[in-house]
Amino acid sequence: MSEGSSDDCNAQDTWVSFKDRPEWSDVKPIPQDDGPNPVVQIAYSDQFKEVFDYFRAMVAADEKSERSLNLTKEAAELNPANYSVWNYRRNILSELNKDLKGELRYISQVIEEHPKNYQVWHHRRVIVEWLEDPSQELEFTEKILQDDAKNYHAWQHRQWCIQQFSLWDKELAYVEKLLKEDFRNNSAWNQRHFIINNTTGFTPEVVAKEMKFTQDYIRKAPNNESAWNYLKGVLSEKKLCEFPSLMEFCLELYSKHIRSPFLMACMIDNYEEMLEQGKPKKEENLQNATQLCNELAEECDTLRREYWQYMSRSLASKYGTDVSGDS
Amino acid sequence: MNGCEAWTLTKEIQRKIEAAEMWFFRRMLRVPWTARKTNEEVLKETETIRSLMNRVQRRQANVPLLDRELHTEFLLRGLKHLSGSYQCLDSSRPWLCYWILHSLELLDSPITEDHALNIAHFLGKCQDPEGGFAGGPMQYPHLAPTYAAVNALCILANITEKVFDILNREKLYSFLMRMRTPDGAFKMHDGGEVDIRGVYCALSVARLTNIMTKDLVSGTVDFIVRCQTYEGGFAGYPGLEAHGGYTFCGIAGLVLLGHTERCDLRSLLVRILLCPLFRKYSKNDDQNLSATRWMFNQEALQEYILICCQHDYGGLLDKPLKPRDYYHTCYCLSGLSVAQHFIGGHLQNDIVIGSTTNKLRALQPVYNLSLDSVMMAQKHFGNMKLP
Numbered sequence: 001m002s003e004g005s006s007d008d009c010n011a012q013d014t015w016v017s018f019k020d021r022p023e024w025s026d027v028k029p030i031p032q033d034d035g036p037n038p039v040v041q042i043a044y045s046d047q048f049k050e051v052f053d054y055f056r057a058m059v060a061a062d063e064k065s066e067r068s069l070n071l072t073k074e075a076a077e078l079n080p081a082n083y084s085v086w087n088y089r090r091n092i093l094s095e096l097n098k099d100l101k102g103e104l105r106y107i108s109q110v111i112e113e114h115p116k117n118y119q120v121w122h123h124r125r126v127i128v129e130w131l132e133d134p135s136q137e138l139e140f141t142e143k144i145l146q147d148d149a150k151n152y153h154a155w156q157h158r159q160w161c162i163q164q165f166s167l168w169d170k171e172l173a174y175v176e177k178l179l180k181e182d183f184r185n186n187s188a189w190n191q192r193h194f195i196i197n198n199t200t201g202f203t204p205e206v207v208a209k210e211m212k213f214t215q216d217y218i219r220k221a222p223n224n225e226s227a228w229n230y231l232k233g234v235l236s237e238k239k240l241c242e243f244p245s246l247m248e249f250c251l252e253l254y255s256k257h258i259r260s261p262f263l264m265a266c267m268i269d270n271y272e273e274m275l276e277q278g279k280p281k282k283e284e285n286l287q288n289a290t291q292l293c294n295e296l297a298e299e300c301d302t303l304r305r306e307y308w309q310y311m312s313r314s315l316a317s318k319y320g321t322d323v324s325g326d327s
Numbered sequence: 328m329n330g331c332e333a334w335t336l337t338k339e340i341q342r343k344i345e346a347a348e349m350w351f352f353r354r355m356l357r358v359p360w361t362a363r364k365t366n367e368e369v370l371k372e373t374e375t376i377r378s379l380m381n382r383v384q385r386r387q388a389n390v391p392l393l394d395r396e397l398h399t400e401f402l403l404r405g406l407k408h409l410s411g412s413y414q415c416l417d418s419s420r421p422w423l424c425y426w427i428l429h430s431l432e433l434l435d436s437p438i439t440e441d442h443a444l445n446i447a448h449f450l451g452k453c454q455d456p457e458g459g460f461a462g463g464p465m466q467y468p469h470l471a472p473t474y475a476a477v478n479a480l481c482i483l484a485n486i487t488e489k490v491f492d493i494l495n496r497e498k499l500y501s502f503l504m505r506m507r508t509p510d511g512a513f514k515m516h517d518g519g520e521v522d523i524r525g526v527y528c529a530l531s532v533a534r535l536t537n538i539m540t541k542d543l544v545s546g547t548v549d550f551i552v553r554c555q556t557y558e559g560g561f562a563g564y565p566g567l568e569a570h571g572g573y574t575f576c577g578i579a580g581l582v583l584l585g586h587t588e589r590c591d592l593r594s595l596l597v598r599i600l601l602c603p604l605f606r607k608y609s610k611n612d613d614q615n616l617s618a619t620r621w622m623f624n625q626e627a628l629q630e631y632i633l634i635c636c637q638h639d640y641g642g643l644l645d646k647p648l649k650p651r652d653y654y655h656t657c658y659c660l661s662g663l664s665v666a667q668h669f670i671g672g673h674l675q676n677d678i679v680i681g682s683t684t685n686k687l688r689a690l691q692p693v694y695n696l697s698l699d700s701v702m703m704a705q706k707h708f709g710n711m712k713l714p
Contacts, residue, residue: 159566
């Protein structure tokens with residue numbers, strides 16, 4: 001929820017005070033009004049104080065000019081999280097009909113310096129919207145994701161561009177490249193789901209293909225939570241019993257003494273569905289499911305013991321013939 | 328400090344430790360030994376208290392100890408002023424008020440009525456004439472600082488209800504209406520980004536001040552539900568990846584709207600974190616109502632916070648080696664409180680790790696306010712007419 005961390009405020013070395021800038025001599029700076037008994041007072045540098053005093057003067061006069069545009073740059077550099085500055089900058093850009101390609105170059109630099117800031121990404125999005133030109137966006141987000149494959153803002157911007165400008169064609173290939181580099185990249189798995197969901201949809205053919213694709217990755221690393229979750233996503237809103245190969249796959253891994261909590265959770269889901277649907281061998285299914293829960297609670301996933309014990313109790317009370325109960 | 332666990336603390340050693348500490352402070356301030364300054368004057372100048380003995384004692388204690396005194400001192404200092412490194416939070420000043428006040432309320436460290444009124448007055452300076460609160464005086468109104476400011480006022484109302492006088496409730500409503508998007512989401516500010524944070528902030532504020540009309544939230548449940556991903560958690564915006572913070576916004580938002588049944592609770596592992604939701608989910612499940620604890624490992628979370636996240640000079644942090652700050656102090660203490668108090672079923676049950684003095688006040692996780700602060704808001708706004 002926070003508006004950013006407190007580690008990236010760098011000042012310029014060659015800064016010139018406004019008192020020594022004749023082009024600003026006509027402007028009366030407006031100091032911040034914290035009231036007579038201020039709280040949470042920040043020890044602003046002289047530069048910070050002065051730049052924002054002049055910024056307030058510009059906003060108050062609603063001045064949209066070259067100098068106020070340049071001032072927003074100075075202000076944004078001192079505090080890139082100041083959304084008022086970015087908003088005012090956009091007002092000036094549109095009023096003065098500025099060259100937006102230049103603005104895109106500028107915001108690229110700022111984003112590379114502050115890749116985890118809401119305001120700078122939003123600014124980029126508005127500029128791209130105004131330009132109606134997404135031609136640099138896939139490449140740019142790819143560059144940011146190279147440094148941090150999980151950068152949420154970059155993914156958000158990328159998804160927006162893809163959806164807005166129908167750039168679906170090459171995205172699946174990009175995701176496959178990312179997964180080859182790191183098959184635990186959860187953002188890439190999510191992107192895969194996003195693309196398929198918005199293009200072909202999860203038709204029976206696609207589901208079969210995706211199951212195979214995911215199971216191959218799971219075989220490589222049975223503890224890869226991202227792949228298991230994706231598999232669950234592929235099969236969501238579907239009846240697991242229509243995919244008997246899933247349980248066969250699970251049992252195969254289980255028989256190889258693999259005790260990944262995700263594998264076991266998937267098996268429990270399977271047994272639970274069989275119970276729900278009143279399939280034969282009720283007692284056996286229930287026993288298998290509760291046994292898995294207990295194994296998870298006591299050995300394989302002890303940190304979530306409470307949850308697995310709850311699952312076990314809840315299955316037993318729902319489907320057990322013997323209503324002994326412990327309450 | 329290393330190895331101090333094994334010292335035998337005689338009176339003599341205690342005296343030496345305290346003397347050494349004063350000597351450090353004097354060196355830091357470059358006070359010449361010829362200057363006739365009392366220890367108290369020096370401490371006032373460094374704006375600190377003696378803490379070295381405290382730290383030695385904490386290391387010697389065989390149970391984890393929450394250093395209430397140091398944390399309170401760190402918090403009260405920040406409430407007055409903050410170093411230049413907080414310049415990048417210059418658009419989050421109501422947040423700073425809330426983070427600090429919420430931490431203090433959990434620690435049960437009261438502030439004076441004058442102080443409370445000063446804070447309310449400052450928040451009033453951040454309020455926009457057209458409604459909503461900005462990140463600082465003379466900035467544009469924004470939903471996140473609006474949430475922080477309203478929460479801060481609810482905490483302050485425990486000291487004096489007069490603080491609510493600064494809030495322009497009618498204008499707050501028109502601000503929220505202005506932020507609404509056609510699909511039931513909310514943008515953070517005029518010309519700003521749209522995501523589930525905006526939704527949560529708007530809903531929390533609207534519930535607390537009793538301005539949640541049908542018009543304000545039409546379509547909002549649908550938007551939140553669209554943010555739930557195949558992984559069970561919630562994303563910031565439909566299509567994106569599930570994320571811890573946004574999952575909180577999503578599920579808390581549904582609780583505030585009274586529609587948790589609309590999302591896939593079965594796939595939401597963390598579902599039991601929120602108590603009203605808990606009751607709803609367990610309607611047909613008598614077993615669960617006799618539960619006496621949360622479904623996560625309450626002991627492990629308390630140990631992590633107490634052992635790994637306390638700064639030696641007060642304040643808490645994200646993880647070892649990270650700097651302390653008010654944001655992490657607030658949310659570490661909130662997490663600690665949730666882990667100590669089970670408020671789910673019929674029963675209330677406390678599990679406190681380490682010293683019994685570690686016990687914090689219980690909180691209502693949907694707003695992240697103490698139960699008393701939520702009651703203050705309900706008492707004050709509950710009978711007012713909907714806009």
